[in-house]
Amino acid sequence: MSTSVSPPVLALDIGGTQVRGALVDAEGRVVHAERVRTPVEAGGPAIVEAGVGVLQRVREAVDAAAGSPVGIAGIGISSAGPVDPYRGWILDPPNLGPTYRDLPITDTVGAALRLPAYLDRDTQIAALGEGAHGVAAGLRDYLYITVSTGLGGAIVSDGRLLRGPDGTAGELGHILIDRLTGPPCGCGARGHLEGISSGSGIARTARAAASSGESPLLAALIEQHGPRFGAIHVAEAEAAGDQAAMDIMGDARDAFAQGCVVFADLFDPELIVVGGSLAVGQGDRLLGPAREAVASLAFSAPARRTRIELAALGDDVGLVGAAVLVRERLASG
8 A cells, every 4th residue: 555755845934144945844854954144235035035045955955865856845934024924925024124025925936946835924933833843732722932033923722823814913022011111113113022022122222221321341242243233242241240231131031021921811821932042042041030920920820821931943943834834725725
C-alpha cells in the first residue's frame, strides 16, 4: 500500500532586522534557510524583492541538493502588521519605513516563484507555529506575544485564530497603558504598550533621556552605535547601574506586566506564550513580574489558570508558522 507524503513549503519571514527564507517540511523542520539584512532604507518594494531573492536561493539550493526540482506546496509569508491576509496585502506596519505599505506581496512573490502564496501577520504566524509544533501544542485557548523591535500579539480562542473582518485583530501591542505621560508609539499614538515595552520604544525613550542630559552613559552608547543603538544597549546601561536606563527598563517590564493582567482578564487564556529577541534576552526578568502581576491582580479564575512561558521555536517560529499557514489555507480550499 502506498503512502502519500505532504510536500514541503517555502516560508518567508520579513522582520525589522532580517528577511529569512526557508524550506520547511511537514513536521515543521527547517530543511534549508537563507537570510539577508532587511533593506529598510531602500523602501518597501526593495524589501519585497529581497524576500523573493532569498526564496529563489532556497529553491536553487534544495533543488541542487536533491538533483532535481523539489515539489513545493506553496509559500507562506510572515510580515509585521497590520496586513490584509485575505487579499495578501501589506497595509501599514509602523516599524519598517513609510513605503512598506499598500503592497500586494502575495501576488508579487507568488508570481516570481510560480507558486500559490499566502500572507499573515508575524504574530498570527507565530501563534500557528507554537500551536502546531511548540509550547502551545494541544491547547485551544492561548495568546502569543512578541517583544522585539515591535510588540504584537495573536489570540487563539477555542482552537481558532482570531483575525476579524479586516484581518487585523489581535494587535495587542496597541492597548493603552499610560494615557497622560506615555511616550509616543510607532503608530503615532501615545502611551501604547508597544511604545513603552518594545525594543524600538525603549530605544526612543533612551534617546530622549540622553538628549535631555539625564544619562551621559546612554549618550555615549548612542554615539558609539549610531543607528544600530537599541534596547540591548539600554539593558547594558541598566546592568552598569545607570539610573535612567534602570528606570526605562523597569517601566518597560512593569508596562508589560500590566498588559498581561489585561490580557488574562479579557481572554482567560490557558497560556500566554512570549517570544521575540527582547523577551528571550530578558527572560525571567520580564516574565517574572508579569506572572506575579497576573497572579495578584487578575480575576481569580484567570489568575489561577493562566501560565506565562517563553516560546519554544525561537528564531524559526516565523518560518515554521508560515508553513502551517500554507497547509491550513490549502486544506480549507
